[in-house]
Amino acid sequence: MKVPKIAILISALVFSILFHGIVFSADHKKELDEIGRMDLRQLTSKAKITLDKRYPGEDWGKYKFPKYVYIHDSVQTAYKIAVNNPELLAKFPCYCFCEPMGHKNLAYCFLKNGVAKGKFDDHASTCNICVVQAMVAFLWAEIGATDAEMQEVMKEIYGK
Secondary structure (H helix, E strand, O other), rough: OOHHHHHHHHHHHHHHHHHHHHHHHHHHHHHHHHHHHHOOOHOOOOOHHHHHHHHHOOOOOOOOOOHHHHOOHHHHHHHHHHOOHHHHOOOOOOOOHHHHOOOOOOHHHEEEEHHOOEEOOOHHHHHHHHHHHHHHHHHHHHHOHHHHHHHHHHHHHHOO
């Protein structure tokens, strides 16, 4: 029985697409894991570069950040992420146990009532967990991670 050339070509095309998807998924998971393992200095550096690419020429002064935002480069970077991505941060619980402060999600750690309307919460300025979570979520979103992927890996990292 002779197989037509078109059937062989279609089979090869389907196989290459499926194989490419498997490779992409493994690479994607590797990227997620690499970001999740970065230390504060590495996260800050990568997040700053990514912020500059995503928001070129952004006038950060217009947000009128309070002085406590400038205590450390990583804190400033995380607050910049928060003012431009409150909906992203709102998808995650904060893993520093700040619920008794009235925080309903990670956005509350940076923004009063979790909303970017010019009022800030100072909690994240003294909490490395909040700062790291914000940068990790931002970088994961930038590589195309789904909400479910990000939430699952956050749970793996923080065990909650």
